[in-house]
Amino acid sequence: MREVLGFRVDEIVPSRRDTLALQGISAGKEISRNILELYDGAVRLFMECARPAGIVAEISKDDFEAIYEGEGLNEPSTPVADIFRKADNLALFAATIGRGVHDRINALFGNKDFALAGMLDAAASAGVERAADRVEEYFLDNVVSGKMRVVRYSPGYCGWHVSGQKKLFEYLKPEKIGIILRPSCLMEPLKSVSGVLMGGKPEIHFFSDRYPFCSICETHSCRERIESLRRSIHVAEQQVQSTSSNNL
Amino acid sequence: MWLSNRFNPPRAIIFEGSGMALLEQITLALQGGDTDGITELLKEALADKMKPGDILNSGLIAGMNIVGEKYKQHEIFLPEVMLAARAMHVAMDILKPLFMKDDVPALGRVVIGTVQGDIHDIGKNLVAIMLKGAGFEVIDLGNDVPPETFIETAVEKQAKVIGMSALLTTTMPVMKKVIEQLKERGLDGRIKTIIGGAPISDEFARRIGADAYGYDSVQAIDCIKKLVAES
Numbered sequence: 001m002r003e004v005l006g007f008r009v010d011e012i013v014p015s016r017r018d019t020l021a022l023q024g025i026s027a028g029k030e031i032s033r034n035i036l037e038l039y040d041g042a043v044r045l046f047m048e049c050a051r052p053a054g055i056v057a058e059i060s061k062d063d064f065e066a067i068y069e070g071e072g073l074n075e076p077s078t079p080v081a082d083i084f085r086k087a088d089n090l091a092l093f094a095a096t097i098g099r100g101v102h103d104r105i106n107a108l109f110g111n112k113d114f115a116l117a118g119m120l121d122a123a124a125s126a127g128v129e130r131a132a133d134r135v136e137e138y139f140l141d142n143v144v145s146g147k148m149r150v151v152r153y154s155p156g157y158c159g160w161h162v163s164g165q166k167k168l169f170e171y172l173k174p175e176k177i178g179i180i181l182r183p184s185c186l187m188e189p190l191k192s193v194s195g196v197l198m199g200g201k202p203e204i205h206f207f208s209d210r211y212p213f214c215s216i217c218e219t220h221s222c223r224e225r226i227e228s229l230r231r232s233i234h235v236a237e238q239q240v241q242s243t244s245s246n247n248l
Numbered sequence: 249m250w251l252s253n254r255f256n257p258p259r260a261i262i263f264e265g266s267g268m269a270l271l272e273q274i275t276l277a278l279q280g281g282d283t284d285g286i287t288e289l290l291k292e293a294l295a296d297k298m299k300p301g302d303i304l305n306s307g308l309i310a311g312m313n314i315v316g317e318k319y320k321q322h323e324i325f326l327p328e329v330m331l332a333a334r335a336m337h338v339a340m341d342i343l344k345p346l347f348m349k350d351d352v353p354a355l356g357r358v359v360i361g362t363v364q365g366d367i368h369d370i371g372k373n374l375v376a377i378m379l380k381g382a383g384f385e386v387i388d389l390g391n392d393v394p395p396e397t398f399i400e401t402a403v404e405k406q407a408k409v410i411g412m413s414a415l416l417t418t419t420m421p422v423m424k425k426v427i428e429q430l431k432e433r434g435l436d437g438r439i440k441t442i443i444g445g446a447p448i449s450d451e452f453a454r455r456i457g458a459d460a461y462g463y464d465s466v467q468a469i470d471c472i473k474k475l476v477a478e479s
Contacts, residue, residue, distance in 0.1 A: 024464070025325045034281065035327050112337045114377050115281070115330035121370045162418045184365040184392065186416075216417060216447055 001091070001143060004176055005054040007134050012052050012097070013043060014126035022122035034115075042119040046127055051098030053177035054135035056197070058091045058143065064196065067092070067167040068160065075159030079207045079222070080196070083153075089144050089199035093152065094174035095131040096192035097124060124191045132193045144199035147236075149229055151205045154195030155185070158222070159213045162186075168194060202229040270298065271307040274339075278311030279318075281331025283338045290342045300346040304383065308339050312381050319466045329466065330374070336381035354385040356476040359402045360411040361389035363422035368415035371445055374465040375411060382469050384476075395425040402439050408479045409472050411462070414445040423448075424456040431457075440475040444468055 016039055017027050025031060059067070064084055068074070074081070084090060101124045108117035132152060140150045155164035165185040169175075172194070179192045187194065198205070206229070209222050270293045277285040293303050315332040318324045360376050362369045369391045379386045387405055389397060398410050410430075412423045423443050430436045436457075443453050444462035453461035459475055462468025 023326050029325075031325070032328065034331060035325060038327050038331075109373060112334050114334050114337075114374070115327045118330050118370065118374065119327055156416055156418065162416060182367070184367070184419075186365075186367050188367075190367060213417070216449065216452065219446075 002057040003055070003138070005056065005135060005138055007052045007054065007131060009047050009050045009052060011134060012050070012127050012130035014046065014123040014130060018126035018129070019043075019119065019123045022125050023119065038115055038119040039123075041116055042123040045104055045116075045120050046097075046101060046123045049098075049100035049104045050124075050127060051100060052096065052127075052131045052134075053098070054093065054095040054131060054138070055172060055174055055177050056091050056093045056135050056139055057172050058089065059171065059196075061085060061087075061090060063171070064090050064092075067171055068164060068196075070155070070161055070164035070167055073161035073163050075161075075211065075213050077211060078159030079211070080153045080158060080160050082207065083200075083204050084196070084198055086204040087198040087200040088148060089139075089197075091139050091143065091197045091199075092168055092172040092195070093132070093135045093139070093197050094172060094177065094179055094187075094192060094194040095128060095135050096174075096177060096179050096187075096189055097128050097131055098178065099189045101127075102189050102191060128191045128193055136197055139197045139199065147201075148199050149202040149205065149232065150197050150199045151225065151229075152195050152197050154193060159211060165194065168196075202233050205229055270296065271303070271310075274303065274307035275311035275314065278308055278332055278335045278339070279315055281328065281335050283335050286335045286339050287342065290339055294342075294346070300343045303339075304343060304347075308336055308343075308381075309383055312336055312378075316466045316469065326374075326465075330377070333377045333381045337377070340380070355383040355473070356409065356479075357385045357387065357405055357407040358409045358411055358472060359387045359389065359398060359405065359407040360413075361393035361398060362391035362413045362415075363419050363426075364392055364394045365422060366414050366416050366419040367391045368445075369413070371415070371465070372411075372413035375413070375444065375462065375468045378465045378469050379411075379472065382473070384472070395422060395429055398426050399429055399433070399435070399439075403435070407439065408476050409440045409442060411468070411472070412441065412443045414443075414448065417447045420445075420447060420452065423458065427457045438479065440479055442468060442471055442475065 019039055105117050105121050136150050136152055144150055156162035162185045165181055169181045180188050182188060206226055209220055274289045277289055315329055319329050358379055360372060362372045376386045376388045387401060402410050414420050427441055430439055440459040442460040442462050443458045450461045460471040462471050
């Protein structure tokens with residue numbers, strides 16, 4: 001399976017919660033009308049400028065191992081290395097919201113509209129994750145068995161060196177959706193994400209953030225992700241129990 | 249999420265008529281990010297023969313200091329700081345031509361950039377905006393800046409501080425290179441360094457020998473003020 005995916009902008013609208021979180025405003029905080037107006041303005045611009053697209057390509061474990069090895073700069077032990085052999089399905093992916101939003105952010109900064117520029121930047125970061133979510137859903141719906149879960153990992157995070165992008169790009173060819181790789185291994189447009197989708201039992205994604213590089217991670221977003229997987233297992237188990245009880 | 253209209257403070261009409269009242273109103277307009285209001289107030293202040301230096305220090309910078317304090321106390325958030333920063337920039341556009349005549353010095357010169365290999369510049373831009381708002385002269389080198397460019401520019405422009413930003417853990421070592429090269433050239437006492445960015449920590453800053461670590465844009469300004477005072 002190798003697919004170029006198009007989405008409507010309204011499928012990836014960044015939520016207020018995610019956007020404000022990227023501005024350092026956590027859920028439940030009291031916010032001013034000014035901030036609400038900025039968020040609304042940023043979403044309007046996002047809808048106007050974003051051109052989302054995605055690409056996904058299935059890959060075998062052996063082929064992925066060669067890509068993951070990259071330039072040989074990964075940390076000695078990483079979650080990706082520990083998990084991918086346990087996965088049922090793997091796919092490389094990339095998603096972008098296009099160049100337009102980035103250009104608009106720069107224009108706003110140039111026009112000294114800092115607050116709106118900052119809010120649009122946050123909305124764009126949240127929006128591109130939504131685009132990656134859509135790619136993930138496509139993979140889940142079309143390739144992965146219903147009881148399995150998909151989690152994505154990207155070069156530059158969790159010990160997977162950013163230079164891994166080179167081999168990932170050679171295989172996936174995200175240029176088809178307008179993403180190019182700079183010599184420094186960063187993508188253009190900046191608001192793009194790439195990586196591997198791993199489908200399998202939820203348990204394969206459980207790990208403790210005690211790898212050596214975890215000490216310099218500011219987000220520890222893996223904790224929330226693993227907790228979400230645990231919750232989904234719990235809900236699924238309850239549904240099974242409920243169905244069994246009803247059948248009795 | 250709560251909705252509040254605590255921001256956008258009302259203009260202090262009760263003070264109208266005196267110089268102090270105008271400065272107070274400028275401070276309030278700045279805090280509310282009221283660019284139209286601040287433009288009117290500045291015109292009024294200048295028509296009243298108020299010195300641009302007084303407007304800057306007792307009105308605008310005083311206002312930005314309050315904004316910084318409110319941010320630190322979590323009373324306001326980053327977008328509100330940026331609204332105030334915009335008002336500050338609008339005000340500076342009005343005052344700048346007058347400073348040349350009045351010769352009001354900047355607090356100091358700061359070279360700033362995102363390190364080589366990294367093109368994430370939102371955090372760096374915010375610090376640059378805040379620095380300008382606080383009265384510093386900022387030389388923004390943009391992103392993907394090689395170590396040599398930081399140092400050559402700082403030497404050439406006689407900057408007191410180099411500010412470096414990185415978002416990727418893989419580009420963090422470039423910060424260390426800049427600090428090492430400053431030491432090799434005997435410039436480490438004269439040119440101070442501050443680093444920041446999502447993966448950066450106080451511990452990392454200490455480990456590589458940076459003079460300061462800016463947790464966020466507001467704190468970075470406080471640190472830079474201290475570094476300049478020490479230099």
